[in-house]
Structure formats: structure tokens, C-alpha cells
Amino acid sequence: IVDGTALWTDILETARFGGTPKGGIRRLALTEEDRQVRAWFVAACTALGCTVSHDSMGNQFARRPGRDADLPPITMGSHLDTQPTGGKFDGIVGVLGGLAVLRALHASGFETRHPIELINWTNEEGARFAPAMLASGVFAGIFTEQEALDRTDRDGIRFGDALATIGYRGAAPCGQHPVAAYFELHIEQGPILEAEGKTIGIVTGVQGMRWYEVTLTGRDSHAGTTPMTMRADALLAAARIIEAVSTVALAHGPDAVGTVGLMENRPNSRNVVPGTVFFSIDLRHPDDTTVSAMETDLRARIEHIVAAAGIGLAMERVWDSPAVHFDPDCIASVRAATDSFGYPARDIVSGAGHDAAYLARVAPTTMIFVPCAGGLSHNEAESAEPADVAAGANVLLRAVLDADTR
């Protein structure tokens, strides 16, 4: 079993890279804080006898050799980037949990058949560069390397340039890297496990999700002299669309969610009727046909709103990540590992996207969830219990060893 205390210490220690006064982390992808935690990762893995490399997307690979050098590695991983007001666990538990597995193998001198690899994926959150899971998406052939390098953040900085700036643009092409299996440990980020008193979520898949970008074009005008009836107020139209996103999600059953998370108002001055508004929409449901139905419903409402308000509309679907069903063998390994410890568990579908959703396209993949307090995530107050995190890492260890014997 893993050293739960060392794992918890690692979580607290890395939390200083981008740590916030409220106890969260602000460590956006490819920033100086990201560079610092990457350097920490290299040092920690090297100390356990691993060779650490990174590819052209900056994904980091810490490799522990196995008995048979010709076999592709069994991999574990997640991400060390965070939301602008993120917590100490989202992604981090998966990487540091994998590190705890490597530490256990190192301490016992256990020799696996496959090489074992721990991966830190670049820009999982999608907070700085949209969409989420960008670099694991390149790894899985969903996006081309060039597409990813050319993504820009909201300040116009290119992904490729930011990657070079922190010194993590590797020579090895992303994805030319066979993988025997991929296991990702993660906090649930939702309320189910905690509510039901379960320690482990055996993750069977990931729900479908789509992202859209909307630009509304009205007319800048004077707030004091432009009669209400002569306005083309882009923010007022945006307000109606935000309401419509909520209405559509509520109309498609309890599993449907819809969110406007990012919004930019221009010129953003108190006495100017806003002429331009840019915002994102996020729609999700476990069933892809429902996601499509939500999109159709929402598009009709948006077109009605902008037509009635005399506002110009540009709407683009910028991301479509269909529902994912994980590999039965990998799920069986996680189930067996969970049972061997006797942890209370249940099957669960992930509401959040994860690098595992893209890895599932190119390798046998699954995930392990542990509870987080109140289901709260993407929040500085995100919290998890040390015992649960250690339990998740134990399951990760045994699932990896189980897959190694297959």
C-alpha cells in the first residue's frame, strides 16, 4: 500500500506554487507557477529512480522501467494546472497519487512486467487555453499539434509561445507513444460519493460536453441620451441568453447542465450602452442525443432573442467531447482492487471532462474517484480527506499491478 502521509505532504507542498490567501491555487497552464510545479515534479520523480521527459505539448512522462523493455507502459496521470480560483485536489490528486504509487514500488523494489509511467498532462482545465484536455487531445489524435500550438488565451498569447517561454516545448512528437493502459485517480468534483458514504467511485464513463463561443454585436451608445427604444444593447441580449441557457438545462432533465462561465463586455464603461459581448456556453449530459437536443433548443432561443433585439450574432461550437465508455478490463481491475481493500464503492459517470476521456480513444482506460467535501470543485475551498485520497492511491496501485499481470 501507498504512504498516505507522504502523499498528503506532497499535496500541501505543491500547493504553494500559485497558492492563494483563501487556501486554493491559481496555477494556470504554462504560467510561471506551472513551470515551478513541473520542476518539482521532475525532481520528485527523478529521486524515485524515474527518467522524466516531455513531449512537444509539454506533457511530462516519468518512467520506471519494467522487466520487459519492449512492452508499452502502464500509465497513470492527471494534471497539475488549475482554474483561476481552483482547489488543491482537482488533477493534483491524480498526479501525486501516481507519484505515491511510484514511491511504493520504489520502496519495495517491486519489479513490474511493463514499464510504469506517470503523466502530467498540459492544460487540462481549459481555463487559460480552450478547450479543456487540449494536450491529451493531441496525444489521442483529436486535435493536431499545430491546432493546439496556435490556440490563444484571452490576452492573445499563443499556447506554443507560452510553452516555449516556460521551457517545456519538447522535441518528441506528442502521441507517438503506445500505452498499454491508463488509470486516472481524481476527486469526484460532485456530491454523490460523499452523500452515499462511499470511498471509491468506479468510473464507467464521462458524460458528453460541448463548448460554444458567442459574440453579440450591438451598438455602443450613450447611456444618458439614447432612448431605451433606440438601443442595440449587446449585454441585455447576453443576459437573456444566459437565462435561456439555464432554462434549456432545466428543461432536459436532472442530469442536464448548462453554464455561461466566461463573459467579456465591451467597451465596459458605466455610461456606455455595451456594443459587444463575448461569452462561452458549456452544455453537458451523459447521453449525446440529449446534448444535441439541448443545442437545437438553445440555438432556436438564441436566434429568437437576437432577432427581437436587433443584435448581430456569431455563434460557434468550439468543442465537442462525446460521451465516453471506459474499458471493461480496466474497470474490472479497479473493481477488484477496490474489493480487495473492502472500500465502500459504487459505479459512477463523470460529470467533468478528464484526460482519461481522450486517452480512452487510444488505450484501455478508466478512472478512480474519491469524494470531495460537499461536491465542491473549481473553488478555492475544494477539500478532500487524507484517508480517502490514500484509499484512492491504494486502488490505483493495485489496479496498475493487476493490469500489469494481464
Added chain:
Amino acid sequence: IVDGTALWTDILETARFGGTPKGGIRRLALTEEDRQVRAWFVAACTALGCTVSHDSMGNQFARRPGRDADLPPITMGSHLDTQPTGGKFDGIVGVLGGLAVLRALHASGFETRHPIELINWTNEEGARFAPAMLASGVFAGIFTEQEALDRTDRDGIRFGDALATIGYRGAAPCGQHPVAAYFELHIEQGPILEAEGKTIGIVTGVQGMRWYEVTLTGRDSHAGTTPMTMRADALLAAARIIEAVSTVALAHGPDAVGTVGLMENRPNSRNVVPGTVFFSIDLRHPDDTTVSAMETDLRARIEHIVAAAGIGLAMERVWDSPAVHFDPDCIASVRAATDSFGYPARDIVSGAGHDAAYLARVAPTTMIFVPCAGGLSHNEAESAEPADVAAGANVLLRAVLDADTR
């Protein structure tokens, strides 16, 4: 009469300080662009034999001596700062029209009884530092100097520090400066004069206006895993309030306006349910009792919205500028000047706030309006006719001379 060509040339020449590709101006108060146009103003006025000084708020005064050095000056003025996406005329026509008056007096060698002064007021727009008309407000004793110096922009930079940075924090206390009369030439910024084919608007007053700042506090949470019914979405509540501002304005007659112009969403990430939203509200009506009624109506709606959504509310009225009625003698001077030229004219109430609204508290004051294309203002496409601008400056000249004989 004034030299209309020289006036138009000045408008085009100063438009390069902060000029935008779309033909507008971005010259926020106390920025480098503002410093540049201030230096131009000093040079231009000095060349006409004026002495130029500035006070502790950075207000600039170009003084042409009169016959009787003991008399307080007859003043003209407006502002050279602009909105983030402002036009070439708002404020600028008033300052450069005053310059045209000084040029006419200088060219003819005409000696007035009073000193004549042209004033460039600091931070009229309120776009960088709220509220609008901040420095003329200090001049008129509405705000204390310390209050104004401590205002911060949205990046947290202090007014006083920005003023010092551009080198315009003068030693002379703001407001210790008697004024015999104040005349402000301005574009109408609304559609009335153009629609009725009038060249001159004889401004009888300014409508009442109030600004509010609202902070909504919900809870950051994950867009994919947080059920719709478990959210505390500050942006969704803000959307409902934006709709309510519009509803309230429409409900209080055709002269009522209500605007949300500035909005900041946090953490502003595509897959985070927004936990905090900050925005401004601007309410106006020519009748102060109606402004009060709008506020009461809106507050009730806002409280209902946040209570239903489980969102925390902090709402503050940060500015209250009651309706203003200008000085009958000054209005008479403008009317006589207009009639002497035979310009088509009508009386009008200003929908926009102006430095004149604060000067009216401490000196006989009025304004002169000229039409602008489509009534469009606070827009880079803001436009006015050279002949109308020259006509306005002619009226300004004769009104000043008329007041000088009183």
C-alpha cells in the same frame, strides 16, 4: 466670428492623441494620451498669448487678461478625456471651440472687460475613475479633494497617483477660483437637433442621474458536476438584474433610461459557475422624483431576484447628480447670440452629464448644443458637421461677449 477651418483642423490634429483604427479616440483620463493632449493644449493657448496653469485636480486654465484685472473671469470649457471607444467630438468641441473663441479675440485684438478663461476639466467621462465630472465636482465643492484623489480605477490605480504620474498635480487648490460665468459648448449626444433640423440647442438644464455599484456573491463551482438546482450562479442573477434595469426604465415613461455598462465576472472561466459578479447601474430621468421612483422599483426587484436565487447582494449608490436648471441670464446670452446669427434653434434638456452641471452650483452657467450624426455618442463613429461646430463656437463667442457686458 470664429475661424471654422482652424477649429476643424484642431479637432483632427488632437484626434491623433489616442486615435483608433476605427476613427475614434481612446484617451482615458490621466493616461499618456491625456498627457499628450494636455501638452498640446498648453502650447496652443500659450501661442494665443494666454497664461496656462493647472490646479490640484489637474484642471487646466488658459487665461486671457481683460481690462479689469480684479473681475473674476468669464469661463468656457469642457473636457479632453474620452471613453474607451469614444469619438472625436464629445468634450473636445467644447475645449477647442473655446480655443477658437480665444483665437478670434487674439486675432482681432479685442479687449474684454473680464479676463476670459478656457478650462479643460479632468476625468469628465467617469470611464476610468467613477463618477463622471469628478474634477469639476471638486471645483464645485461636491466632492472633497481627498475623496477624488483616493478614487481608484478598475486596476486599483489611485486618481492622485495617476495625476502625479502624468505631471499634472498642481499646487493651486481646486475651487479657490471665483468664476463670473461658465459657458460649455458640446455636441448634443442625442438625436433631437438633427431630427428637427436645428443647428443650436439652447440648453436649459441637465437631467438627474444616479450610479450604483452591485456585487453579487454566489459560489464558484464546477460547470460539469454541479446540478442546476445546487448552484449559486452570480452571473445568472446578474442577467436577471440587467433585464430588470431595462424593465424599470421602460416602465417609467419615454424619458427614463437605465443601463448596465460595466460588468466583471469572476473567476471568468468557461467551466466554472461564476461565484462573483460586479456591475454598475446608471439610472436617469429629467425629473428627480422619477429617478427616486425608479430606484425604489429597481431595488425591490433586485432584492426579489437575489433572494430567490440564494445570492448575496451588496448594492451601493455611488453617485447622485440631481437635475440641474441653468442660469436664466446665461441662457438669455446664448439665445441672443443664436438669434443674432439667425441659426435655427430650440430649447433642450441634456441627457448627458457635463461639467456645466457642477459649475452651475457655484457660478452662472449654461450650455450650447450642436447636432451630432444620428445622435450617436460614446461610439468611435461619433460625428458632427464642421459648419455646425463652427456655428456653436460662434454662439459661444457672442454669448461670452454678451456676458462680459453685463
